[in-house]
Every structure is written in structure tokens, then in C-alpha cells.
Amino acid sequence: MSQFAAQVDARKYEPKDKHAVIFRTFFDLKKGEVMELVNDHDPRPLHYQFLAELDGTFTWEYLEQGPEVWRVAIGKVS
Template structure:
């Protein structure tokens, strides 16, 4: 599958209290198969953790540039995640233990 980057957001220009909301809003508007590139002055690890909690299995995270002064991360929106698959995951039948 070929991904076309549709949006690049320079996080450094956004007030800190608006950053994650703007990124998630932009990601939510992307059609499946498209990507968002974020630019920052540090590794956005907390953002990645929020993506993992909020949209598990619905994105990929790829570092295009990894510091030390500039970080560029491409976040691809996948076609569907486990929550949207209608119960086809390994856990849907209780197979994950617990």
C-alpha cells in the first residue's frame, strides 16, 4: 500500500495546551491510507503513548528524523484497527487469557 502524506504539523508553532488536540483532530480527519507528519524539537514519546491508548492498531509510527535538534515523525492511518474488525481479533474468543 502506498501512503501519501497529506498533512505536516510543526508542533513548535502551536501553544503546548493545544498540541495534542490539534494532532488528534488532524489524524481523525485523515482517510485510511493517508499520513500525518509532525515536526518537534524533542522526541514526542508521550504523544505516541496517547496514540497507543487512544487508537490501538490503527496507526504506524515512523521516525523520519530522530534528533538531536529536530524530530520528524510520520503517523500513518491504517485501514482499520482491532476495535473496528468486528471481533476477528485473537482476543474476541477469549484467547488472550486473563
């Protein structure tokens, strides 16, 4: 069984849709659950958006840091 409640492979989405899909998936998580984000570049701008909009409600852990694949575990704290 996966350690992740959900996975978003952002490489499958158009750039204009990526953040909406990621945030929708995050909001659907229950407290304590973790999602996996897979991307083809460092999602640092997304991390800044999470900090600006949801500071204190999530965890962010890089699992793989490129150069071709980036994986991040994003957990829902509250």
C-alpha cells in the same frame, strides 16, 4: 507532490494545544493516508497516548530523531 496528506509543525503551537491539533489532523486523514509531525523533542508521550487510545489504527515511523528536530510519519490504518 508530498508523500504526506497533512503536516503538523507542533513547534508553532502552545503546549496546551499541541495534542489536540495533532489528533484532529490524524482524525481528518483518510484510511491509508500519512501525516508528518515535526517537533522540537521526542514525541514519545504522544506515541504512548496514541497506543492507549488508538492502538491498531495507526502506524508510527521516526523519520528524524533530533537532537533539534524530530519528524514522525503517522499513518491511518483504519
